[in-house]
Amino acid sequence: MYTDTEGIILKQTKTVNGRRMIILFSRKYGKISAGTSINEKGRSKAALAMRPFTYGRYELFKNKQSYNINGAEVIKSYYKLGQDVEKYMCCSYVLEFTEKLIIEDVPAPKIFDLVNDFFDIMERRNKKYLSLVLAYQIKSLQLFGSMPQIRECVLCGSKDELIGFSVKDGGVICKKCMQNNKLNSNEKLIYNINFGIVDILEYILGSSLKSFEKLGLDDEILQCLSVIVKKYIEYHLDIGNLKSEGFLSD
Template identity: 50%
Template sequence: MDTETRAVVMRQIKTVNGRRMIVLFSRKYGKISAGTSLSESGKSKSALALRPYTYGRYELAKVKENFYINGAEALRSYYRIGEDVDKYLQASYVLEFTDKLLAEGEPAQELFDLLTAFLSMMEERKKAYGTLVLGYLCQAVVWSGSAPDLERCVLCKASETKYFSVADGGLLCESCAEKSERDRRLIFPVTVDIIDVFKYLMEGPLKNLSALALRGDLEKKIRNILRSYIAYHMGIEELKSESFIV
C-alpha cells in the first residue's frame, strides 16, 4: 500500500548498512517508525525532510506492518529553533516528552496540531521559552485525560485549598492535607496565583501564551509540580533532555 502523509520528524535511529529509521508523528497515522535509504546529505528537500523538528510531506509504502519512506519534502524546518541553544533544548524536551506520550500507530490529531502550534510559536518567540513549554505540557496532560482537579479539594470538596496532591490528582484543603497519609514529597503548598496559572495554561489555546512570561520563581514551582504529576500519573520521567533545562 502506498500513501502520503504530513508529519513531524521526532528522531532518527541508525540501523545497519547506513540505513535509518525515522520516527514520525503523522497527523493521519499517529506515531510511526519508517525505514528509509534516502540520503540526508546535501540541502535537497528530501534531505531536509529527514531531520528532527522538520514538518514535511512523506510518501510512504506499507508492507505488512512496516512503513518505508520513498520520498520526502520539507514544508517547514523551524530552522530558527536550532539557532538558539536554549530554544533547541526546550524544544528537544517537548519532542522527547511527546514521543514517550504517544503510542505507536494511534492517530492523535489534536496533539499533532498542538505540537505544530508549539513549534511555530517557539521559532518566533524571543524570551520565556520555559513558559511556552509549560503551556504545551499542561495541554498535553489535558489531552491525555489525566488533568488534575483544580476547582476544589479532591477529598472533601471544600472550596478553600492550600495544597496540591500529586497522588490524589488535584487540590487539597489544609485539613485533608494534614490528615493525608500520602508521600509528603508529593504534596506541594500552592497559592491562588499558582492555581490560577495552572488553570490558564490548561484551559486556553496555546496562542494565548504568545505574550505570557511567568516569573522565574513561579515557573519553577509549577514545573516541579507538573514534573511530579506527569511522572506519577503518566509514567513519563527521567527524560534525557530534561537535565539540560532545569
Template identity: 50%
Template sequence: MYTETPAVVMRQIKTVNGRRMIVLFSRKYGKISAGTSISESGKNKSALALRPYTYGRYELSKVKDNFYINGAEVLRSYYRIGEDVDKYLQASYVLEFTDKLLPEGEPAEALFDLLTEFLSMMEERKQAYGTLVLGYLCQAIAWSGSAPDLGVCSGCKDAEVKYFSVKDGGLLCEDCAGKAVQDRRLIFPVTVDIIDVFNYLLESPLKSLHALALREDLEKKVRNILRSYIAYHLGIEELKSESLIV
C-alpha cells in the same frame, strides 16, 4: 499500500548499511517508525526533510506492519529554533515528552496540531521559552485525559485549599493534607497564583500565551509540580533533555 501524510520528525535511529529508522509523528497515522535509505548527507528535498524538528510531507509505502519512506519534502524546518541553545533545549524536551506520550500507530490529530503550533510559536518567540513549554505540557496532559481537578479540595470539597496532591490529581485543604497517607513528596504547597496559572494553562488555547511570561520563581514551582504529576500519572520521567533545562 502507498500513501502520504504530513508529519514531524521526532528522532532518527541509525541501523545498518547506511539505513535509518525515522520516528515520525504523522497527522494521519499518529506516531510511526519508518525505514529509509535516503542519504542523510544529501542536499535534495527528501534528505532535508528527514532532520529532527522538520515538518514535512512524506511519501510512504507500507508492507504488512512496516512503513518505508520513499520521498519527502520540507513544509517548515523551524530552523530558528536551532539558533538559540535555550530554545533548542526546551523544544527538544517537548519532542522527547511527546514521543514518550504517544502510543505507536494511533492517530492523534489534536495533539499533532498542538505540536506544530508549539513549534511555530517557539521559533518566533524571543523570551520566556519555559512558559510556552508549560502551556504545551498542560494542554498535552488535558489531551491525554489526565488533567487535574483544580476546583475544591479533592478530599472534603472545602473551597479553602493550600496544597496540590499529585496522587489525588487535585487540591487539598489543610486538614486533608495533614491526614493524607502518601509520600509527602507528592504533596506541594500552592498559592492562589499557582492555581490560577494552572487553570489558565489548562483552559486557554496555546496562542493565548504569545505574550505571556511567568515570573521565574512561579515558573519553577509550576514546572516542579508538573514534573512529578507527569511521572506519576503518565509514567514519563528521567527524560534526557530535561536535565539540561532545570
C-alpha cells in the same frame, strides 16, 4: 500499500547500510516507526524534510508489519530553532516528551497541531522559554486526557481553601484534607500552592497555546509549577529522566 501523511520526526537512529529508523509523529496514523534510506545531510527536498524541527509530508509504503519512508518534502521548516542553543534544547525536550506521551498507531491530531503551534511560537520568542514549555506540557496533558483535577478537592470535593496539590491523588486538595494527609501519612508528594497556581492552570487550560506567545510566568511560580507537573507526569504516566531535560534553562 502506498500512502502519504503530514508528519514531524520525533527521533531517528542509524542502522546498517546507510539506513535509518525514524519515529514519525504522523497526522494520519499517530506515532509510527519507519525505515528509510533518505539521509538528512543530502541536498534533495526529501533530505531537507528529514532534518530536526521540520513539518513535512512523507510518502510511505505500508505493509502489515512495517512502514518505509520512500519520499518526503518540507511543508514548513523551523530551522531557526537550531540557531539558538536554549531554544534547540527546549524543542528537543518537547519532542522527547511527546514521543513518550503519545501511543503507537493511535492518531492524536490535536497534539500534532499543538507541536506545530509550539514550534511556531518558540521560533519568534526571545525569552522565558520554559514558560512556553510548561504551557505545552499542561495543554498536552489536557488533550491526552490525563490532566489533574484542579477545580475542587480531589479527596472531598470541596471548592474552598484549595491550598495544596497531591501528586499521588491527582489534583488539588483543601486545607482540611491537606492537614489530615500530613498527619496520617508519610506522603512526600504533597505541595503547597500559594501563588494563584490554580488560576494560572485554569488560564492555560482555557486558552490556546498561541495566547501564551508573549506571556511569561514569574520565576517563583514557574519553579513551583514545574516541579509539580514533573512529579505528576513521572507518577501517573511513568515519564521521567528524559535525556534532554538536564539541558533546560530559562
